[in-house]
Structure formats: structure tokens, C-alpha cells
Amino acid sequence: MKLRLGVLGADDSLEIIESVTREFSELECLKIVYWKEEDIVDLLEPHVHDADMWLFSGKVPYSLVKAWGKVKVPMAYVPHMGASLYRTLLYLSHQQNIRVQDVSFDTFSVDELDLFLQEAGIEGGHRWLKHYDGVITAGELADYHEQLWKEGKTRAAVTCLRTADLELRERGVPVHRVLPTRSGVQAVIHMLLRTNEMLHFKDTQIAVQMMEIDPFRELAGGTFATDDWQNAEIKTMEKLLRYAKHLHGSLKTAGPGRYAIFTTRGILQNATTGFTTMPDLEEGFGIEADAVTCGIGIGKTANEAEIHAGTALLHAKERGAANWMVFFDDKSIVGPLGSSEQLSYSSVSARLQKLGEQTSLSVLTLSKLDSILRKRKTMEINAHELAQSMQILPRSARRILMELESKGLAKVVGEESPNPRGRPRKVYRITW
Known part of the structure; x- marks a missing residue:
């Protein structure tokens, strides 16, 4: 089964990106073209769950989608540094006879542009640069470049944003667009594939859910025969077996009133909404939420995960009954799940x-x-x-x-x- 790569970007960049994706037989490409930054989220929203990974043609669309926060799969954007910029400057120098000092730039940081020029052997450095973190409008970039050009301080503008390129052309400002190179696109796609592999490995890690439940709560306050106690425990086990089946896991007893469910990280992550909430045990399985104290452990082996689950359970019990905590394989601890005061801290520092x-x-x-x-x-x-x-x-x-x-x-x-x-x-x- 092929991986679905969502690609969102400007028309000229997408032509290059799409041609590169054809070299990856394991990928199936979903292409979305945008013409205005304000349309990006609306264009992406209907397809947010249609891709395993997302690749953006530049920093602006990537930043907009990241701030939106609805994409939960790996994301990346194609950088405009390196060969992309070198190709543009080579054209300006040899075809237009324009020096770097007479050009206004955008997007890049001061440090990365300085380093690039130094490594490229271009002396004199740059004078005009509009750096921004996150999102910026095409109008703001166009205003910056146009003002310098009108004042005679520059002879041309170099922009990484397609909409700014179109805006400057309309205003009559000499502008050159930095387009991604095939090698740059290939590098980012390889990085996304490695990230996907890593996440797949994490999803298949062993996860153990250690639960403490009093199976005899409903019998409290009276004297009962041995059969009554056994029946209460059997009922609890039946409920937990249904829950374990829901998690595609296996159940074992781990002591009086203590039960361990073995499953995978990915399944448990989905069941707890990314380890932020407790699953609805009462509605789905008839298990009273306030009767369960739980520790979740993640590990490379079943034994390691079970040990981590026991540690997480101790942390949960420290905070009182009906709390859930998670102990990850990097020794970090998160919880209580479902709490607005959820904390994340490390047991090793x-x-x-x-x-x-x-x-x-x-x-x-x-x-x-x-x-x-x-x-x-x-x-x-x-x-x-x-x-x-x-x-x-x-x-x-x-x-x-x-x-x-x-x-x-x-x-x-x-x-x-x-x-x-x-x-x-x-x-x-x-x-x-």
C-alpha cells in the first residue's frame, strides 16, 4: 500500500515537487494549489485526514498550517536556501550584472544568508533583508521591496513567496523568484519518509496499561458469601476482557485488584487522544471511572513496558484515586490524563x-x-x-x-x- 503525500503550495513550485514525487514508487501524491495565503486553511481542511505526510512549497504555508494545529501527521517545507538561492544569484550576476549589494531579499535569517554568501565565496555581503518568523502577507513583502527599489537603493528583489512575486511584477518591480531545486525536494521527501518510519516504529512499541480496580465496590457494606466475591471479580474480568479486545490487546492479572493490558503504543495513543484524556470506560465497558487508578508504560520490550507501567501507577496513586499517568521509554512522565493541570516532567535530568x-x-x-x-x-x-x-x-x-x-x-x-x-x-x- 502506497503512502499518501499531501503537497500544498504555489503553482510554479508544485510543478517541480510533483515531478520529483514520481521518482518515489512508494508515494501517492495529493496536490493542492493555492493563490492566496488566506485560502490555505480552507483548501486543506477537507483533505486534512487524506494524507500520511504533508509537504509545503515554502515557509509561509507551512507556518499557517502549523499554527492552525489540525494536522497531526509529519509536515515539512522545501527550503529555499542552498542550490535554490545560488541558482538565482548566479543568474543575476552573469545575466543581469547585478551585485548582491544591490538586491533586496526576504525570508532568510541574517545568519543563514551571511553563512551562505561566505560559503559561496560572494564578497561584500548583503544590505537589504526582510526576515520574518511564521506568517507574513504578500503585500507586506511587496511594500518592503518596492520601497527600496523606488528609493534607488536596489536594482532587483529576490523573494521566496510566489504571491509576493506576482504582486511585485504587477507593480513593475524587477523581481526574481527563488524556486526549489529537485535535489532540495528529494532531501525533504527522504526526511519525511524517515520520520514516518520512526513514527511507525513508535506506534508498534509495546504499551502496558496497569489498572487498579476494586471489583467488590458494589458489595461494600454487608456480609457476602465466597461465591458473591468470586462473581464480582468475574464480572470485572469480563468487562476488562471486552476493553482489552477493543485495544487489540491481552489481559492478565497482576495481583489482587490489579490488572495489566498489553497492547501497542499507537492503539493506546488513539484511545487516549494522544495521551491527554482517559477513555470512556463507563459508557463503553461498564467500568466506573472513579474506581480505576491507572499507569501506562511504554517500552521497547514487554518487560520494560510493564515496569514503566508499574512506575506510572505509583505516580498516579500519589495523586489520589482515579488518576492516570504515563511513563514513556525516554523516562518522561505525563499526567494526570484528562486534567487541565496536566504536567510533563522527566525522571532523569x-x-x-x-x-x-x-x-x-x-x-x-x-x-x-x-x-x-x-x-x-x-x-x-x-x-x-x-x-x-x-x-x-x-x-x-x-x-x-x-x-x-x-x-x-x-x-x-x-x-x-x-x-x-x-x-x-x-x-x-x-x-x-
């Missing part, structure tokens, strides 16, 4: 290990704090906020902050009084 040696705090505690600060986008926090984020007691949070203060890794920078009758809360600034 050289920097935090060094800090851990200076304090009585574990690397895991420091990693959680680091993740909370990054999520809050501030280095200031009080004990109440830390306790809420970590789901620990306020006194435990105060102990963490006081320990950091005592080791010179935090300092008190103020006080807050949310309640007139309560004692003020110290605000700490973490200084590591």
Missing part, C-alpha cells in the same frame, strides 16, 4: 540530579516543580499553589520551598493575603 545532591529533595520532586514553573511561565510560587499543582499537603509544599531557600535555590520575594483573617502566604522565587 543531569541538571536536577545535581540540584538534588545539594538538597534533601528527590530528583522527581524537583522535576515536578520544574514542570509546574514552566507551565505557569513564572519562577514565583507560594506553598498553596505548589500544593494544589502537586496535589500534596500545604505543609509538604512549604517544606519543599523552605528546603530550597535554605540551600540558596529560592528566596522569599513577597507575601500575599488572600484571606484577611488568614496568615499571609510567602511568595518564593526559585533561583536555580
